[in-house]
Structure formats: C-alpha cells, structure tokens
Amino acid sequence: MKKYLIFDFDWTLICSTNKIIDVIWNYFFKNYPDLEDTARYYLQNSQGMSLLEQMKTVFDNKITAEKVTKELYILLNTLRNKVSFIPWVQKKIRKLSKKYRLFLTTWSSTRFAKETLKDWSIEDCFELIYWSDEVLKWKDHIDIFKEYTQDENFYKNSLYIWDWDMDKLFAQESWIDFIRVWTRWTSDEVKISSVTYIDNILEKYN
Numbered sequence: 001m002k003k004y005l006i007f008d009f010d011w012t013l014i015c016s017t018n019k020i021i022d023v024i025w026n027y028f029f030k031n032y033p034d035l036e037d038t039a040r041y042y043l044q045n046s047q048g049m050s051l052l053e054q055m056k057t058v059f060d061n062k063i064t065a066e067k068v069t070k071e072l073y074i075l076l077n078t079l080r081n082k083v084s085f086i087p088w089v090q091k092k093i094r095k096l097s098k099k100y101r102l103f104l105t106t107w108s109s110t111r112f113a114k115e116t117l118k119d120w121s122i123e124d125c126f127e128l129i130y131w132s133d134e135v136l137k138w139k140d141h142i143d144i145f146k147e148y149t150q151d152e153n154f155y156k157n158s159l160y161i162w163d164w165d166m167d168k169l170f171a172q173e174s175w176i177d178f179i180r181v182w183t184r185w186t187s188d189e190v191k192i193s194s195v196t197y198i199d200n201i202l203e204k205y206n
Helices: 017-031 033-044 051-058 062-081 089-096 110-119 138-149 165-173 199-205
Strands: 004-007 101-106 126-131 158-162 177-181
Touching: 004 138, 017 033, 017 062, 033 051, 051 062, 062 110, 101 110, 101 138, 110 126, 126 138, 138 165, 158 165, 165 177
Parallel strands: 004 101, 004 158, 101 126, 158 177
Antiparallel strands: none
C-alpha cells in the first residue's frame, strides 16, 4: 500500500510554467540581450537542473550566476498574484493529506513555493517542502524525505506525481512508481490530466 505522495509544483499543482519562462526571457532581454539565445538554449535543454546550475552554464563567472539567480527568484516571486491552482487541486490535496503523507519538491524558490501554498491554505498539507534554491539536486530531496520518514521502504511505498521526462527518470533511479500529469498524448501507461483524477490510480496501487 502506498503511504507517501511526492508532488511537483509548477504545472502539476499550479498553472505557472509559461509565466515563469516569460519572466526569465524578459530579464535576459533587458539585462543581458547578448546572452538571451544562450540562456534560452540551456534552459530548454537542462531539465532536472536547478536555476543556479542553469545560470552557471550561461555565465562563466560564478558570482554573476549567483547574482542573476537571486534576482530571478525575486522576480519570479512576483508571480504569486498571477498564478492559479489547477481547478479543484487544492481541495484534492487537502483530501489526500488525510490519508497519505504528502511531500513537495520543486524547481521554484523557497518563498514562492511556501507562500503560494499558504495563499491557498494548503501549506499545512505537506510535511516537507524542498526547493532548488537551497537543495540543488532533486535526488537529494527524495533522500531527505526518506530520512525524515525513517521508512526503509520509503521508495516502494511512494508515488511520484510530476510532469516532465526528467521527473520520470528521477523516479526510476529510486525505483519509485511514477504518475505523469499531462494533457497531451504520451506513451506512459500511468497518466492523468489533472491531480484531481488521481483516485482511481491510487486504488489500483493499493
């Protein structure tokens, strides 16, 4: 029986991905127009990397990469009033939290993830929330969750609910069952168009 649900944030729970991309492109257009194409290339081809790691591939200077990353996170936090949860997701999260232990791992910043969840009154539904501005590697997030639960069978007892191909790879590396949240066609056997439709899949696993 599954005990733990590990959620992604952007475009799994909230509608934000396109807005995030626009903020980043506008930043480079205004501040580093000569690196705009380079940034676009690296960000589009570096799924699974934190924003800081991505900026280090764009800039040769580590200090500049760290400065730009901080500035981008500040700008991205302004999206809190412009993003919305996918319809009925916050209600579903609250319901799931009564039966499962929920965790969140995200590319977004600490402030953006926690305060957005707080805005929608579901921050308390997640036992741990980890973000790529403090812990850069997603695998490290999963290991932290495992250590927190002190469950030797944490991976076996977990479900990973994400959207991108790299997310599936992270789940496979830890032998965690994976559910893709995706509205377009995919060959994945386990797929839902929204977290709100997760109940039937959970019943099959249980």
